[in-house]
Amino acid sequence: MGVPFIAGNWKMNKTIREAVDFTNQLRNLIAELDDREVVIAPPFTALYPVAEALKGSNIHLSAQNLSDKAEGAYTGEVSARMLVDAGCRYVIIGHSERRNLFGEKDAVINAKIKIALASGLKPIFCVGETLEEREEDSTFSVIERQIKEGLNNLNRDDIRRLVIAYEPVWAIGTGKTATPEQAQEIHAFIRHLMDATYGEHMAGDIPIIYGGSVNPKNISVLMAERDINGVLVGGASLDIDSFIQIIKF
Numbered sequence: 001m002g003v004p005f006i007a008g009n010w011k012m013n014k015t016i017r018e019a020v021d022f023t024n025q026l027r028n029l030i031a032e033l034d035d036r037e038v039v040i041a042p043p044f045t046a047l048y049p050v051a052e053a054l055k056g057s058n059i060h061l062s063a064q065n066l067s068d069k070a071e072g073a074y075t076g077e078v079s080a081r082m083l084v085d086a087g088c089r090y091v092i093i094g095h096s097e098r099r100n101l102f103g104e105k106d107a108v109i110n111a112k113i114k115i116a117l118a119s120g121l122k123p124i125f126c127v128g129e130t131l132e133e134r135e136e137d138s139t140f141s142v143i144e145r146q147i148k149e150g151l152n153n154l155n156r157d158d159i160r161r162l163v164i165a166y167e168p169v170w171a172i173g174t175g176k177t178a179t180p181e182q183a184q185e186i187h188a189f190i191r192h193l194m195d196a197t198y199g200e201h202m203a204g205d206i207p208i209i210y211g212g213s214v215n216p217k218n219i220s221v222l223m224a225e226r227d228i229n230g231v232l233v234g235g236a237s238l239d240i241d242s243f244i245q246i247i248k249f
């Protein structure tokens with residue numbers, strides 16, 4: 001497995017100026033760091049200015065969403081090609097806020113993953129169970145369904161370009177983190193599922209990262225787990241000090 005993958009999802013926060021100021025601070029503060037893959041996901045409006053601010057750095061840009069359509073009369077949508085044009089390398093797909101607040105189903109997520117890959121973007125594919133699903137003991141079947149349907153009809157080369165984020169919905173923005181053991185159990189399950197579905201040792205190439213109330217205090221214990229290859233950080237990625245502490249755990 002490569003270096004730890006640390007991504008910040010800014011959600012619907014930061015103006016262009018705020019995003020660029022943050023980016024400039026970030027690149028200065030981690031200029032010497034070469035043993036992390038650091039990714040930031042600003043809102044759409046700030047993508048291009050942040051891409052400009054990142055030029056020559058080793059930090060990569062991600063979008064938070066994309067259209068499942070290539071182009072045309074889809075008012076308000078943003079295509080994969082536009083994201084590549086704006087400087088994105090990654091795109092977050094299947095985030096629980098998209099699934100739960102905007103009704104995105106597995107089939108749409110699958111279409112988004114395909115169009116992202118076809119355009120040269122690397123999907124950060126999010127899966128995770130709700131509290132209700134965990135309490136009724138369906139965590140494993142929910143994750144398995146999200147993975148099988150979200151990755152339907154992808155080949156091994158496609159799969160190699162993914163990052164998978166396990167984000168238990170009950171831990172996102174709630175201050176409740178999965179214990180390292182809870183997260184490790186699901187990461188190991190995902191790795192096993194990927195190997196079983198796409199061929200042995202396949203999952204070794206795919207970073208499987210954890211998201212859900214990651215902060216400077218819990219990052220080290222999470223990253224100490226064998227199958228946790230990085231983190232997707234929401235709230236704590238908005239503040240430069242906490243994000244830097246997470247990156248430099």
Ligand code: PEP
Pocket residue numbers: 009167171172173174175211212213214232233234235236
């Ligand atoms: C997220 O939205 O991907 C996330 C993990 O948020 P938070 O860190 O705020 O829980």
